[in-house]
Amino acid sequence: MNLSIKLLRNGAKAPTRATKDSAGYDIYACLDSDVTIAPGQIMLIPSGISIAPSSGDVAILIYARSSLASKHGIALANSVGVIDADYRGEIKIPLINLGQLPYTISASQRIAQLVVTPILHPQIDIVDELPKTARGEGGFGSTGKL
Numbered sequence: 001m002n003l004s005i006k007l008l009r010n011g012a013k014a015p016t017r018a019t020k021d022s023a024g025y026d027i028y029a030c031l032d033s034d035v036t037i038a039p040g041q042i043m044l045i046p047s048g049i050s051i052a053p054s055s056g057d058v059a060i061l062i063y064a065r066s067s068l069a070s071k072h073g074i075a076l077a078n079s080v081g082v083i084d085a086d087y088r089g090e091i092k093i094p095l096i097n098l099g100q101l102p103y104t105i106s107a108s109q110r111i112a113q114l115v116v117t118p119i120l121h122p123q124i125d126i127v128d129e130l131p132k133t134a135r136g137e138g139g140f141g142s143t144g145k146l
Contacts, residue, residue, distance in 0.1 A: 002054040003116060008090055011107055012048025015114050024063060024113030027093060031107040037097040042077045045111055047091040053116065056085045061115045062093065068111070073099025076112065085119075 005014045011032075015025035030048025037043045051060060062081030068074035077094035093112045097103050105111060135143065 001058065001116070003060075004052040004054070006050045006052075007048060008050060009048050013108060014049065024115045026065075026110040027062070027091065027112040027114055029093075029105050029107060029109045029111045031105065034104050034106050036102045036104045037074065037095060038102050039073075039097050039100055042094055042096045043105075045093045045095055045105060047093060047111075050088050050090055051083070052088060053085050057119055057121070058085055058116050059083065059119045060085075061117055062091070063113050063115060065110060065113060069098075072101075072103050073097055074103055074111075081112075 007014065009030060012030045013028040015027055017025050027047050027049075030046050035043060035045070053060065060083035062076065062083065064075045074095055075098055077096040081093070083091065091114075095105070095111065
């Protein structure tokens with residue numbers, strides 16, 4: 001499987017892995033100047049790239065960088081971004097500042113990570129009943145505490 005990357009403007013950087021065993025590829029901010037995200041503010045940060053996987057049975061998942069979240073409260077506004085295999089527009093990262101202080105994003109800063117994952121496309125069957133299980137319709141907390 002290949003992932004084709006198109007650099008859309010000056011300053012755009014292709015995703016990179018920090019180590020050979022890294023699961024995710026770092027995504028970089030593609031900015032003309034620094035931007036500051038105030039506490040509680042959501043800002044859409046451009047990456048300057050578009051992508052095309054060589055296979056349609058994958059999705060591109062965008063995750064927060066744990067260091068930004070744990071040290072500064074900078075997370076993805078949508079928790080996990082899902083990019084369909086046929087999307088060809090620019091990848092933009094919706095960051096939210098959950099911290100107490102403003103946080104400044106600089107050009108070429110690592111702001112998120114991209115993970116390619118296989119996707120199953122099941123046939124949808126409408127049925128009158130589902131198979132019974134021991135849990136049944138038990139919801140949140142129904143299996144007890146740890």
